[in-house]
Amino acid sequence: xxxxxxxxxxxxxxxxxxxxxxxxxxxxxxxxxxxxxxxxxxxxxxxxxxxxxxxxxxxxxxxxxxxxxxxxxxxxxxxxxxxxxxxxxxxxxxxxxxxxxxxxxxxxxxxxxxxxxxxxxxxxxxxxxxxxxxxxxxxxxxxxxxxxxxxxxxxxxxxxxxxxxxxxxxxxxxxxxxxxxxxxxxxxxxxxxxxxxxx
Numbered sequence: 057x058x059x060x061x062x063x064x065x066x067x068x069x070x071x072x073x074x075x076x077x078x079x080x081x082x083x084x085x086x087x088x089x090x091x092x093x094x095x096x097x098x099x100x101x102x103x104x105x106x107x108x109x110x111x112x113x114x115x116x117x118x119x120x121x122x123x124x125x126x127x128x129x130x131x132x133x134x135x136x137x138x139x140x141x142x143x144x145x146x147x148x149x150x151x152x153x154x155x156x157x158x159x160x161x162x163x164x165x166x167x168x169x170x171x172x173x174x175x176x177x178x179x180x181x182x183x184x185x186x187x188x189x190x191x192x193x194x195x196x197x198x199x200x201x202x203x204x205x206x207x208x209x210x211x212x213x214x215x216x217x218x219x220x221x222x223x224x225x226x227x228x229x230x231x232x233x234x235x236x237x238x239x240x241x242x243x244x245x246x247x248x249x250x251x252x253x254x255x
Contacts, residue, residue, distance in 0.1 A: 057248065064199045065176040065185055074179045077252035079245035082172035084225060084237035086148030087161060089171075094153055096166040151234025156209060160184070160228070160236055163203040173202060175238065177252050181206055182228075205230075213253040215246060226250060 061078040069075060151157045164171050164184060173186040181204045189198040214227040214235070224243035229235040240246040 057245070061174055061176070064174055064187075064197065065183065068183070068185060068199065068201050069178060070180070073181070076177045076179060077245075077248050078174055078176040079249055080172070080241040081175040081226075081238045082170075082241075083161065083164065084148040084222060084239050087171065087236060088149065090153055090158070090162045090165055094162050148237040149235075151230075151232070151236075155234035156205065156230035156232050157228065157234035157236035160203055160205075166202070174199075175240075175249065177207075177249060179207075182210060207253075210253070213250045215250045 057075075057078050058080075061080070062075060065075055065078055149157055149161060153159070153162060161171070164173065164186075170186070173184045176183040176185055183201050184203040185199050186202045187197050187199050189196045209231050210228060211231055212227075212229040214229055216225070222237075222239045224240035224246040225237055226240065226246045226249055227235045227237050240249065
């Protein structure tokens, strides 16, 4: 585990909780983006709030003028993105949006809008930690727990799933039978995560 992961995650742990392993991860390319209606509304940034009046007016006007095209383009983008990703990299998600894996994906797209973060395994929980510092503050960090689940909710960290090629891929398999694929930025960290979960 990199020291930067430890520094980011340890302040977010509960009293007495031990960090076992952590790594920078992202969802595999075959995972579809959740529908917008399932996501929590994104909080606008400070510049967006200041510019929101004129720019927001234009965005709302465009949606009113052609709502069918906007809706169709959104569905088309999600379907083609997931299809292209799954053809090249294998399936990335098994389960509905209400499953444990689906809820993880939805939470990753809430607020941060990205499908990446720090995956941290403790003696009690699995955490996904994201940096919510504004992008213009290059050297600041504001790490928060975006998602967590008790270790008892997870059945397996499955390495080297059939039909996939990502070297750092791990499938997180949940008790309800759903699973989601993640990939570690450094493939060696994927092995360390699996070993920490199994040990």
